[in-house]
Amino acid sequence: MTPTIHDVARLAEVSIKTVSNVMNDYPHIRPATRQRVLDAIASLDYKPNLSARGLRSGKTGLVSLIIPDLRNPYFAELADIVVRAAEAQGLSVMVAQSNGQRERELSLLVGPRMQMVDGVLFSALGLSAEDNDLLARIRTPMVLLGERILDGPKDHVTMRNVEGSEAATAHLIGIGRRRIVALGSDPAQGLGSAALRLEGYRRALRHAGIEEDPDLLVDVIGWYRRTGADSMRAFLDRGVDFDGVVAFNDQIALGALRVMQEAGLHVPDDVAVIGFDDVDEVRYTLPSLSTIDPGREEIVEVALRYLTGRMDGSDADVPPRDHLTSFRLIQRESTTPA
Incomplete structure (x- = not known):
């Protein structure tokens, strides 16, 4: 028969209420008691009946x-x-x-x-x-x-998509970059992350008195490493001069980073790159990736x-x-x- 909470309580020699408190991770339960209940749950392979609890x-x-x-x-x-x-x-x-x-x-x-x-x-x-x-x-x-x-x-x-992207772009401007790629725009997305982060990029350019160059707006459909790499490869084939990249998320930044390095560009000496999201893996890339932690x-x-x-x-x-x-x-x- 399927084990019940009563069986767990009997085996652990505690009350049903104590079993419930352990399963809900309530504090103020003695460690030895908690361990006894957990051992009983594991021994019986007990699984709570959520439907019955809901009823x-x-x-x-x-x-x-x-x-x-x-x-x-x-x-x-x-x-x-x-x-x-x-x-x-x-x-x-x-x-x-x-x-x-x-x-x-x-x-x-x-x-x-x-x-x-x-x-x-x-x-x-x-x-x-x-x-x-x-x-x-x-x-x-x-x-x-x-x-x-x-x-x-x-x-x-x-x-804060707009403000975060604006800060990322202003950071590149602050270290002397003027030909900055906006990597990740998506005209079909409407009012989503891509549009908001593009607005932040544009704000930073305006505040710095830098004229926007349409050649530096690079669409990326689907924000993955592969799409970031494909879009950067196509951009490099166009031969447009640039010295910075604001990637609209970390994944497309990583894809672009690989393609630029394969093309012989050095990061950050030739091109400075910043992403968005601060996912765990960007701490361990070579070079490690500057980014926006969105909270x-x-x-x-x-x-x-x-x-x-x-x-x-x-x-x-x-x-x-x-x-x-x-x-x-x-x-x-x-x-x-x-």
Whole structure:
């Protein structure tokens, strides 16, 4: 028979309440008692019945995290932070990948999994303003992550895309670069990360009195190492003079970095390069990559605070909130002249 919480309590010689407290990682439990319960759970291969728990309490303790693409290290690292932060609050996280496709996002928002969760953290990419009415009808507590491409009545937490890109571009200008490539524009994306980071790039040029050169705007469709490499290779083939690159995320920066080095360009002596996102791997490239830290930890902390407030009803009467995180420019070898 499938083991129950009663079986765990008997084997560990504790109360059912203690077993529940251990599973929810509550503090103030003696280490020896906690270990006994964990050993009993492992021995019995006990798995909580979330459906039964939901029927009794009206809550499942599950939160859904919907993100576009786990291949993108930014979202993979974001998911890791969400899972750890949620577990510290006694919540479990169900991660779903939307691939940035509207139909997939809609199916995740209105499908059966919505009956299983107490709240949703949703990084939208495929939906548009035409879907605002749909968001308004969803009763499950929800916090939107990412760019404000929607205007539904939901809390929203995002990074300072414009300001971060402006700081990255100003940093290159500050070390003497004037022919700076904007790597990552995407005319088909609309008001998303690409458009916002391009606006930041343009602001920095204007403030420095540098005229924008259309030849230095390089489209990248899909922000991966491969697409960054392909776009940089095509740009080099055009023979345009440049001495800096502001890449709109770290992955396309890494792809471009490889192609430039293959072409005999030295970074940062010939070309200074800065990315955006501060994913873990850019600390270990040669050269290490300067980048913008967009404040992932703050995004998760605020988003979970907003979501749990909606879930427990304490923020039920609070109007929808918008929060922009702080950011940091991190200078590494790719913009530090020898």
